[in-house]
Amino acid sequence: MPLLPATSVDFFLAGLESFMRRSGQGTHWGVTQLQLRGRPDQHFLTRAWEQIHAHHPMLGARLRRQWRGWKWVWQTPEKPPPAPAIHWHPWAEHPPAPATIQLRLLGHTETAHLTSPLWMDVFPCGHDDTHVILLTWRHALLDGTGINLLLEQLASGSCENGPPTPVSPKRESFASLYSKAKPLIDRLHAMTSAGCLSAWRRGMRQDGPPEYRLIEFSAAESQRATALLRSLCGDFMQMPFYAAIAARALRLLHTQRGWTSPQIHLQLPVQIRGRSRELIFGNHMGTLPLFLESSSLTTVDQSIAHLLDRYREAVRLKVAQSSEALMSLASHMPLGAFIPAVRLTNRGQICSLFHSHTGTFLPGHSAFAGAALQNICTIPSVCAPPGLGIFASDYAGRITITLAWREKAVTREELDSLERQIRMDMTGSEEHPLQAAS
Numbered sequence: 001m002p003l004l005p006a007t008s009v010d011f012f013l014a015g016l017e018s019f020m021r022r023s024g025q026g027t028h029w030g031v032t033q034l035q036l037r038g039r040p041d042q043h044f045l046t047r048a049w050e051q052i053h054a055h056h057p058m059l060g061a062r063l064r065r066q067w068r069g070w071k072w073v074w075q076t077p078e079k080p081p082p083a084p085a086i087h088w089h090p091w092a093e094h095p096p097a098p099a100t101i102q103l104r105l106l107g108h109t110e111t112a113h114l115t116s117p118l119w120m121d122v123f124p125c126g127h128d129d130t131h132v133i134l135l136t137w138r139h140a141l142l143d144g145t146g147i148n149l150l151l152e153q154l155a156s157g158s159c160e161n162g163p164p165t166p167v168s169p170k171r172e173s174f175a176s177l178y179s180k181a182k183p184l185i186d187r188l189h190a191m192t193s194a195g196c197l198s199a200w201r202r203g204m205r206q207d208g209p210p211e212y213r214l215i216e217f218s219a220a221e222s223q224r225a226t227a228l229l230r231s232l233c234g235d236f237m238q239m240p241f242y243a244a245i246a247a248r249a250l251r252l253l254h255t256q257r258g259w260t261s262p263q264i265h266l267q268l269p270v271q272i273r274g275r276s277r278e279l280i281f282g283n284h285m286g287t288l289p290l291f292l293e294s295s296s297l298t299t300v301d302q303s304i305a306h307l308l309d310r311y312r313e314a315v316r317l318k319v320a321q322s323s324e325a326l327m328s329l330a331s332h333m334p335l336g337a338f339i340p341a342v343r344l345t346n347r348g349q350i351c352s353l354f355h356s357h358t359g360t361f362l363p364g365h366s367a368f369a370g371a372a373l374q375n376i377c378t379i380p381s382v383c384a385p386p387g388l389g390i391f392a393s394d395y396a397g398r399i400t401i402t403l404a405w406r407e408k409a410v411t412r413e414e415l416d417s418l419e420r421q422i423r424m425d426m427t428g429s430e431e432h433p434l435q436a437a438s
Helices: 008-022 042-055 099-107 145-157 174-194 218-232 237-258 301-318 321-332 333-344 412-427 433-437
Strands: 001-006 029-037 063-068 071-075 119-123 130-138 212-218 263-271 285-293 352-360 369-380 388-395 398-406
Touching: 008 063, 008 071, 008 285, 008 321, 008 333, 029 099, 042 119, 042 145, 099 119, 099 130, 099 212, 119 433, 130 145, 145 352, 145 369, 174 285, 174 321, 174 412, 212 369, 218 237, 218 285, 218 301, 218 398, 237 263, 237 301, 237 352, 237 388, 237 412, 263 352, 285 301, 301 321, 301 333, 352 433, 369 388, 369 398
Parallel strands: 352 388
Antiparallel strands: 001 071, 029 130, 029 369, 063 071, 119 130, 212 398, 263 285, 388 398
């Protein structure tokens, strides 16, 4: 069977899923939701769906360790697996209920386990010709960047090109990798000494089912948020804006619980693979660890300035390269021991919060399979710890924030408070729950 090189982040996500399985949290899935006005063209969508599966053997790949060099590789089948049939549901008055999406996040349909890393449902609903597509995907095999590339190919219908020839990661000696990883190792030790909490702490339940809440901003609210983003971060730096708002939300949660966490540890996604329209599967993004002082997150302006300072410091110290080197070193340990080792050295935590900004879905597309697009967002599952994730995306100028958590990690009252602050922070409101709680 053909072997394809795996990246260090493939190992990280495989280790994370191994931890989730062992702690009763299931497998690691995400759901991308498309809201359409009109019925998608069934023939067009089915043909594109089948072409994707026919030309991408990674959809049948399995991650395994190669004896020679003890490297992780993707073992792909000689023949790509057949595409699972798109499930066209009967008409219903309401869109798919949260319980349906929760089932997909657990890797289930209404009657069975998902046996394919990609699954598509189409739900006609309401009396205005609305259709909702749920695209369920296995996070061990692709990330938010890959999903956007997948949607672009499905929307265009041109899915006959297979992936480019993958480039094997450069081999480095242990001494070289350790030298690169040492600054981050020292920083992680300092962080552990200072203390770093998430939404989960020892004694809290881990095996609750995944839950989520969508915070959808109107076109007018999104315009205000975009104007605020540009005034604080410029035209090209969106991630610091969303990351600062996510960090402030977690600090509010700590404040309301009476918890003391001197620092907040964020893992910001950074591109580690060369960009290619056909390079869909396998994970594109590595992580840039940032360590924020909770005391510097009092206002949105202060939080963004602090995060930008830490970001520039991390770039100067080559923390992204240190993170990649540390993951390369860690990939030599047994898969099931990786996350327990991280938690052992980090007081039971992995990081403070899962966060990402997926960016703009389907730029330049106003329709999908012949139906007018209304909105797109992604709903990932998260594990505990950290127990909470805050994910941002937008389509056609409309912003959506997804709160994802494990049951019992966050209460409904806490979620209401988090949503209020996020809405205020995003739109430049004067009154902040965090300032009132401080």
